[in-house]
Amino acid sequence: MDDVIIIGGSFAGLAAALNLGRARRKVTILDTGSPRNRYASNAHGLLGHDGKPPSEILADARQQLEPYDTVRFVQARALKLSGAQDDFTVETDDGERRKARRLLLSYGIADQFPPIPGFAESWGKSVIHCPYCHGYEYAGKSWGLVYSTPMSLHATLLYGDWTDQITLFTDGHDVPEIERGKLDKRGIKVVEGKVASIQHQDGQLSSVTTEDGRVTPLDALFAHPQIKPSSNLHEQLGLETVETPFGIALKVDEKHKTSVDGIFAAGDLASPMASLTIAAYTGAMAGINAQQSMLA
Template sequence: MNEAQYEVIIIGGSYSGLSAAMALGRSIRKTLIIDSGKPCNEQTPHSHNFLTQDGKTPKEISELSRKQVLEYETVEFHQGKAINAEKNTNGFTITTEKGEKFHSKKLIIATGITDEIPDIKGFKESWGISLIHCPYCHGYEYKGKKTGIIANGDKAVHIASLVKNLTEDVTLITRGKANFSDEQKEKLERNHIQIIESEITELKHQNGMVESILLSDGKDIGFEAVYGVFPFHQHSEIPKQLGCEFTEMGHIKADFMQKTTIPGVFVCGDNSSMMRSVSNAVMTGNVAGAMVNMELVTECF
């Protein structure tokens, strides 16, 4: 079994983890990235709103990123799933599902989140393709299209306000009684946004491209794009194991330096931010890597 010692271990090797690793590699820190190879955007056909990479596939971006990061001689990559973390006097011990153990002084958690997609026919097959979550990431490609939004309450109004800027044909599907204040109802009505309270039976699609939504009352309404606002949970149990605090929404609590409430533990990417984008993941990863290096410098200088 491996018992290797590193200065920093990064759990999660997607955009934020790789960005943190680059900052650490350029600071000549002995760094290990542990990644399970299951990114949350693996179904997404193209990534947008990221300078120099607009329109590339997520796989293209991550493969190029990994290649560039691993050119730094102090950075290593390990394919595997980290399932346990223990804090000790010398730092942290990480154990993978195969029983491999790795040790480090500092820990960066870049594990992302898992969307809790409703168990409705067609949802999982379309998620990230035409059933989308972010107007900034995907909205431009569906500008002017007939668009549905599966959401309720404040989140529905927020997404509707953004989507209305991209298309005039917007319908809210609340999957139950609509939960809007009088002021919100007035805004939705003024912007000609229809509200449907029926449950959804099926999202009809061809290879992930939505064609229509079948409602529980038998109506079959055609759409060309659908936004979905769904709950999420942390992709990894490790932050909870270590005792990290969480926000009310379920993100890992971190300060502007990406420090968690547990000394020596930093986070970056979707697991600790409401901004779910490649550019934000890269930015927070860069900050986490730099701040971990600064903490290591301070401890020995």
């Protein structure tokens, strides 16, 4: 029996495994090899790795786990969870049934791309979600933002640290007149109507077209599609969730413990803040707290 089975082997899961391995706990990491940031050619904001491809950072992390003989990495998809604290069972698509005292869920989320031609092809390249992750590379250039929630109005203020060329696409939403006045004072252009298509070359966009045929030249488009957990495993054991402006996240406490004893969660699955640094931090803390929960 493992001490901990970690489901999801990206930044949060590996950070948890590193701390558990250093505590000499027996750990199995289950991973499908499809991290959320696989669309991005470079990762930014992670100290010591700024500008590296995410796949390269993950490969380095896995190599650094090799000396820990209590940590095992298995490429398999978890299909079913059952049991309770100190006696969990994980069934996987390789036909195995694995047992563990604790579970740590870090299988991330899946972005729900809108059916806009060019959106998926440009995601992670020039259609992006985070100015801290990608804004520097587009500083001083023409930015667009697709309105998704009232938080989008705050984002236009935030983006001003990177560029003064910002266009807000209402995408069919109503923007109150008082907010329109604030946007006008900040020099934000507002384009009405739903986004119909994105023109791009190999993921590098050149313009956005709305349903009325208006074409707006752009260098980058910020968008925040709805998200959902990339698996329904949390539903199998009845874990509580919380609503965020962009979708569902698992409910965790200050120790990254879920609503079910013995199950911890980390990374994008448990936090609306999508960041490599935050994912690694929450993974490390979830691993440490899982280890401490097993102390006699």
